[in-house]
Amino acid sequence: MNLSYYPGCSLQGSSSEYDITTRAVCAALGIELMELEDWICCGASSGHSLDEVLHIALPAQNLKIAAEKDLDLLVPCAACYNRLKAARHALETREEVRDKMRDVIDYDGRKSPAVLNMIELLQERVGLDRLRTEIKIPLKGLKVACYYGCLLVRPPDVTCFDHPEHPQSMETVVEAMGGESVRWSHTAECCGGSLSLVHGGIVRSLVDRIIESAQEAGAQAVVSLCPLCFENLDMRQTKKFPVFYLTELLGLALGIKDFGHWIKKHFQDPSPLMDSLRLTP
Amino acid sequence: MRMNVTETRPFIKQISEASGQDVASCYQCGKCTAGCPVAEHMDFVPNAVHRMIQYGDRSILGSSAIWLCVGCETCAVRCPNDIATSAVLDALKREAAEKGVRSREKSVIALHKSFLAGVQKRGRMHELSLILGIRLKSGGLFNDMKLGIEMFRRGKLSLFPKKIKNKRMLRNLFEKARRRT
């Protein structure tokens, strides 16, 4: 299977482990990723906070590049996924947006690709039955709290993915990998997002509440699909509680060789947990 | 709360149109505020923001509330009247930024402005440049210094920004966007 690939800026910087592990698990599953040529930043929350035109033009420019390829577009970053889907939705549903975008980027949304997050890729394109057959090292004994945060699931008419407050799809992927998931209260609560850069204290208290809730539910780690959430959870918490990207756990389960490069990037050392479950690569 | 009754119609109309939300239909049930992760830090909680708009009180443009909203959209999925408070707050942010209204949340404003300035320059966001941009605009250069050093040690901060090749496309996009705003 071939897919277009939009890594986004975080995956080129602080969250490079998410990029590397995404590419590695896709390769292991026989998916070829073609990075969009000359992709640009999606504008993130600053786009929609400050500029009613840019917040659509920036992500839509990437849809335009992808439309030339006629391949579905994998967007692992939850924040970019949200912005690209918002642009796609606006182009689809609002004539005045199409009109503006024709003028600003010479694109009206035609042949706009399907935008996929990692779970959609695994569930709908790979299929969980096939995924089960690919698992070499089942994550036996690992109990995780699947954390969706905001941007994958809200607003629901834009992302059209799972339930806005009680999502359950990541749990099915974890189970397919041989792990267990807990039921918990903070699965779709907000981590504070980009406020982290200027209000570390607010984010610390939000993040600690999320971690506490995962601990109370009996989880040994939190699993994330968002670089903003991951960085906030991993760097701002005070609980020494491991946090993983879903792709890190999946790479372990797929038995990918030399797959430990990301461990040293984590502020909260996941090694003791991984050692205790014999999951160390 | 300062009321400015003469401006009621234009302000509520302006913000409702800019946000695509029917602010007039808010009946103060408080659900948006109950689920808001940052309400406890806001000077006006989300439902109070709607009331201020209904009163036509433009002083809300100088509030901390609008800038503390992180766009989590919890309010939007819970409102019984289908009001996306998040969209209303975005409309207020844009109006405040355009009019240059001051707020005690100048660091958040600096964050968003530095972010877009970086994208305009390179086509991509570069974390270290963004952090420096914010601190130079709003002070606190050494905030989170320890965290930054630790990030660098773990290879999570790249020193040199990446840029896109097609500068002309980028220039066009920003120029035309400015004209259409």
Ligand code: SF4
């Ligand atoms: S939830 Fe909706 S109706 Fe209730 S206070 Fe908030 S905006 Fe108003």
Ligand code: SF4
């Ligand atoms: S979108 Fe903003 S106002 Fe609404 S709940 Fe989230 S932070 Fe609060």
